[in-house]
Amino acid sequence: xxxxxxxxxxxxxxxxxxxxxxxxxxxxxxxxxxxxxxxxxxxxxxxxxxxxxxxxxxxxxxxxxxxxxxxxxxxxxxxxxxxxxxxxxxxxxxxxxxxxxxxxxxxxxxxxxxxxxxxxxxxxxxxxxxxxxxxxxxxxxxxxxxxxxxxxxxxxxxxxxxxxxxxxxxxxxxxxxxxxxxxxxxxxxxxxxxxxxxxxxxxxxxxxxxxxxxxxxxxxxxxxxxxxxxxxxxxxxxxxxxxxxxxxxxxxxxxxxxxxxxxxxxxxxxxxxxxxxxxxxxxxxxxxxxxxxxxxxxxxxxxxxxxxxxxxxxxxxxxxxxxxxxxxxxxxxxxxxxxxxxxxxxxxx
Amino acid sequence: xxxxxxxxxxxxxxxxxxxxxxxxxxxxxxxxxxxxxxxxxxxxxxxxxxxxxxxxxxxxxxxxxxxxxxxxxxxxxxxxxxxxxxxxxxxxxxxxxxxxxxxxxxxxxxxxxxxxxxxxxxxxxxxxxxxxxxxxxxxxxxxxxxxxxxxxxxxxxxxxxxxxxxxxxxxxxxxxxxxxxxxxxxxxxxxxxxxxxxxxxxxxxxxxxxxxxxxxxxxxxxxxxxxxxxxxxxxxxxxxxxxxxxxxxxxxxxxxxxxxxxxxxxx
Numbered sequence: 001x002x003x004x005x006x007x008x009x010x011x012x013x014x015x016x017x018x019x020x021x022x023x024x025x026x027x028x029x030x031x032x033x034x035x036x037x038x039x040x041x042x043x044x045x046x047x048x049x050x051x052x053x054x055x056x057x058x059x060x061x062x063x064x065x066x067x068x069x070x071x072x073x074x075x076x077x078x079x080x081x082x083x084x085x086x087x088x089x090x091x092x093x094x095x096x097x098x099x100x101x102x103x104x105x106x107x108x109x110x111x112x113x114x115x116x117x118x119x120x121x122x123x124x125x126x127x128x129x130x131x132x133x134x135x136x137x138x139x140x141x142x143x144x145x146x147x148x149x150x151x152x153x154x155x156x157x158x159x160x161x162x163x164x165x166x167x168x169x170x171x172x173x174x175x176x177x178x179x180x181x182x183x184x185x186x187x188x189x190x191x192x193x194x195x196x197x198x199x200x201x202x203x204x205x206x207x208x209x210x211x212x213x214x215x216x217x218x219x220x221x222x223x224x225x226x227x228x229x230x231x232x233x234x235x236x237x238x239x240x241x242x243x244x245x246x247x248x249x250x251x252x253x254x255x256x257x258x259x260x261x262x263x264x265x266x267x268x269x270x271x272x273x274x275x276x277x278x279x280x281x282x283x284x285x286x287x288x289x290x291x292x293x294x295x296x297x298x299x300x301x302x303x304x305x306x307x308x309x310x311x312x313x314x315x316x317x318x319x320x321x322x323x324x325x326x327x328x329x330x331x332x333x334x335x336x337x338x339x340x341x342x343x344x345x346x347x348x349x
Numbered sequence: 350x351x352x353x354x355x356x357x358x359x360x361x362x363x364x365x366x367x368x369x370x371x372x373x374x375x376x377x378x379x380x381x382x383x384x385x386x387x388x389x390x391x392x393x394x395x396x397x398x399x400x401x402x403x404x405x406x407x408x409x410x411x412x413x414x415x416x417x418x419x420x421x422x423x424x425x426x427x428x429x430x431x432x433x434x435x436x437x438x439x440x441x442x443x444x445x446x447x448x449x450x451x452x453x454x455x456x457x458x459x460x461x462x463x464x465x466x467x468x469x470x471x472x473x474x475x476x477x478x479x480x481x482x483x484x485x486x487x488x489x490x491x492x493x494x495x496x497x498x499x500x501x502x503x504x505x506x507x508x509x510x511x512x513x514x515x516x517x518x519x520x521x522x523x524x525x526x527x528x529x530x531x532x533x534x535x536x537x538x539x540x541x542x543x544x545x546x547x548x549x550x551x552x553x554x555x556x557x558x559x560x561x562x563x564x565x566x567x568x569x570x571x572x573x574x575x576x577x578x579x580x581x582x583x584x585x586x587x588x589x590x591x592x593x594x595x596x597x598x599x600x601x602x603x604x605x606x607x608x609x610x611x612x613x614x615x616x
Contacts, residue, residue, distance in 0.1 A: 048517050073520040086518040090536040099532070100522035151523060 003155055003187050006054030007044050009037075016040050016211040017054075022155070022187035029190045029202030033230065037211040038191040042157050045189065046080050047073035058154060058187075074103070076155075079148030083160040085140050087132035093119060093143045094128035100151040118146040122180070138169040145180060156181075156188045162197055174200060175348045195234045199223070200268060200347070207231055236306075238315050239270045244346065255312035257289050257339070259346045267346050273306060275343035276317035279336045280327055288338045295333040298324065305329070309337060379597065386594055387587040394591040402569050403577040404595060410485065410573060411553040414492035415500075418549050422500040423542065427530065429501070430508035431516075441505075448498045455494055456562025463490065463563075487564035488571050492553035500549040507541020508534070551600055 002023045009016040016037040022028045030038045043049040045056060047063065047070075055065040063071045079100075087096050097115035102108065116128050122142040132140055141161060148156060161177060162170050178201050181188055192198050198205055199219045207215045207222065207230075215222055215231050222231065223239060242251040244263030250256050257269055277283075282290055293311035304318040307329055315337055319329070327335060387394065394400065428434065429441050447455055463470040463481045473479045481487045511534060519529035535542070557575040564571040566580065574596050581589040 046517075046521050048520070073517070074523050074525055076521075078521055080518065080521040082514070082518060086512075086515055088515065088519075088533055088536075099519070099524070103519070103523040103525075103528055147522070 001059055003056075003058045005045060005056045007041050007056070008051055008053035009040055009044055009049060010052045011040070014040075014211060016044075018206075018208055018211070018213055019054075020189070020206060022189055024154075024187055025185055026204065027181050027188040027190060027202045028204045028206060029192060029198035030206050030208060031192055031195065031198045031234065032208035034193060036208045038193070038208060039159060040211075041208070042080075042159050042189065042191050045155065046078050046157055047071060047076050077151070077153045078155045078157060079151060079153035080157045081141070081144045081148045081159065081161050084164055085132075085144035087135075087140055087143055087147070089132055092129050092131060093124065093135065096132065096143055097147045097150050100147060104151060114150060115146075118150045119143070122146045122176075136169070137165045138173045141165065141173055142176070145177065149180070149184065152186075154186045156184060156186055158188065158190045158192075160192055160194075161190070162194070163192075171347050177201065195237060196239075196270065199237075199239050207234070236316070236318075237270055237272055238276070238313075239268060240313055241266065241268055243267070247341065249346065251313050253313050255291060257313075257344065258341045259344045260342045261346050263346045263348070265348065267348055269344050269346050271339055271344045273316040273318040274304075275339055276315055277338045278307065278309075278317055278319060278323065278327055278329075279338060282336050283338050288340055290336055290338045293335055293337045295329055295331050295335065297331060298329050309335070311337065315339075382590060382593055382597065386590050390587065391591060394588055395595070399568070399577070399588075400592060400595065403572055403574050403592065404599075406485070406488075406569070406572065407554055407574040407596075408599075410488045410492055411550055411556075413489045414496055414553040415546060415550045417489065417493045418497040418500045418553075419542075419546060422497050422545075422549075423504055426501045426504035426508055427534075430505045431513065444501055445498050447495055448502075452495055452556065452558030452560075453562050456491060456559035459491060459494060459559065459563045463487075482563055483565040483567065483571065485564075485570055488560050488573060491559040491563040492556045495556050495559050496549045496552040499552050500545040503545030503548060504538065504542055507538035507545075510541075511537045547603060551603065554599065555596070 002021055005018075005020045007016055007018045007020065014037065018030075018037065018041050020028065020030070020041070030041060032038050040049065044051055044064070050070055051064045051066050053066060056063040057065070062069045063076055087093075088099065091099065094112060094115045097118050098111040101111040101114055106114070116125065119125055119128055122145060124139060124142055124146070127135065127139060127143075132143065135143065141164070145161070162174055165173055174197060181201060190198065190201055202219060205215075205217060205219055205222050206213055209230055219239075223237070240249075240251045240253065240257070242249040242257070244250075244259070244265060244267040246264075247259055247262050248256060249259055249263060249267055249269050251269070259269055278293075291311055291313075293309035293315065295307060296310050297308035299306045299308075301318075305321055305324050307317045307319060307324075309315050309317060317337065323329070327333070329335075425444070429437060429444065434440060460467065460482060462468050463473070465471065465474050465480050465482065470481065473481070481490055515533050515537065516526070516529045519533045520526070524532065555575055556573070557579065560571070560573060561576055561579075566572050566576050568577075572580070574592055578589050578592045578596070581592060
């Protein structure tokens with residue numbers, strides 16, 4: 001029941017050559033910088049762009065295999081949430097959601113009923129008659145998601161689904177999107193350039209650069225062992241899952257962090273490596289998270305040195321070369337890590 | 350916010366003077382028409398059978414021609430805007446030829462092709478017994494020929510301005526290209542279609558050169574308002590003025606009624 005895609009597309013001097021597989025219920029994030037070919041890959045899967053080589057198959061069904069087979073987009077069981085949603089402005093929210101069902105031959109009444117039910121599921125029941133123009137960004141995103149899921153597609157494609165939202169809405173919509181993706185039993189491919197979206201929403205990351213896959217694996221795995229400069233920068237972020245109570249979060253991998261905003265239930269805590277300071281003795285004073293760590297790796301970056309540290313939890317720290325010399329940062333060195341609570345970001349899982 | 354008067358400097362005379370002359374040039378002839386109108390006998394003239402006949406024929410033919418232009422022109426505009434055609438630029442240029450072609454030349458061309466001994470017309474006649482020249486149908490054909498480019502250009506412009514990704518979104522939802530066009534694209538470009546239709550209809554209503562060349566001048570059959578105006582000018586100038594005023598009025602009413610709702614109003 002798995003989607004297997006070997007996407008080969010040539011566009012002028014740019015060549016995309018990416019192999020992907022997505023199992024049912026799995027969320028795979030295609031992560032990469034602008035121009036890496038992420039959207040090209042998504043369009044090829046949707047059938048909006050024919051392959052030049054390779055194939056797209058779901059189980060025994062072949063969707064694209066040049067030169068013989070090409071299933072037109074309207075014949076593929078896909079749902080797409082586009083970056084700017086592309087809701088039809090002249091149709092109401094319910095008509096937008098019902099569009100796919102109507103196009104696939106369902107009668108008006110049952111299609112409308114199903115659409116209203118979907119709007120209810122994304123919490124927009126009272127907006128059934130609203131025109132897209134009158135919806136907020138977050139609401140439009142949810143209508144777009146409902147429209148894509150209403151036809152029960154076997155492949156859900158999300159193109160930068162959170163990019164058009166402002167920071168505050170984004171966090172909320174991300175959490176809700178995660179919930180819907182958890183309930184969805186088909187395969188999901190999420191295209192994004194935002195590592196946070198990818199880490200939170202995806203079961204597996206596929207990182208593309210210049211049309212090629214450069215790294216692939218579970219989010220934590222990729223974060224721990226970046227294999228290219230881009231990935232290191234991309235995941236330049238300490239991210240933990242844990243259970244919050246008040247301003248304290250017990251981390252799944254051990255250890256505990258004090259955070260700025262009170263949280264409860266399953267939460268993620270994130271902070272950048274630059275927020276971590278290293279000390280030879282336990283620092284005193286200000287409300288900090290401090291814990292003992294051991295240096296396992298030191299890498300020179302453009303202007304800073306990234307130090308990989310083991311401990312409870314393990315952490316990445318960016319320090320200046322001065323600090324490296326001062327603290328004698330060699331693998332095996334024992335230090336104290338410190339992070340201010342105000343430098344942490346917490347969000348619901 | 351109201352701007353204080355004089356803060357933007359005086360309007361340059363170099364621009365204002367020609368602008369006023371241009372405005373007068375456009376408006377004075379229309380005013381002259383109204384000034385010279387035979388107001389005393391206006392009612393009689395207006396409701397005379399000759400005027401009624403010409404007017405109803407004009408409205409009928411212009412409307413039929415517009416329908417033909419819509420049925421053929423909208424798909425043509427779609428093809429020009431969306432399909433991967435070889436030599437699309439050339440095709441687009443050819444479509445606009447009737448815009449700049451003197452209508453009389455268009456009439457001659459129609460006569461050569463659709464006349465009883467024309468390329469297509471000879472077959473039409475020998476197979477179906479249909480002869481278009483010098484008939485009411487001929488008037489419709491002549492008007493459609495001249496007016497269609499207005500519709501095509503207007504609709505194609507609207508199509509090119511419309512984001513084709515909405516059609517892609519419809520496709521991923523299972524819509525065929527025809528369904529996507531009908532349910533997504535057409536509603537989006539509707540203002541452009543309406544604007545094009547108005548232009549097309551107005552052009553058809555005023556058509557003279559191609560009509561008189563291809564369809565001749567037979568009262569009740571092919572004598573539309575513009576032809577009637579031209580004829581009356583030699584025999585009965587007062588009638589010509591009345592006919593002109595009627596045409597002016599019809600055009601003004603159509604433009605005004607559509608303007609607020611579609612043409613420019615929303616844009």
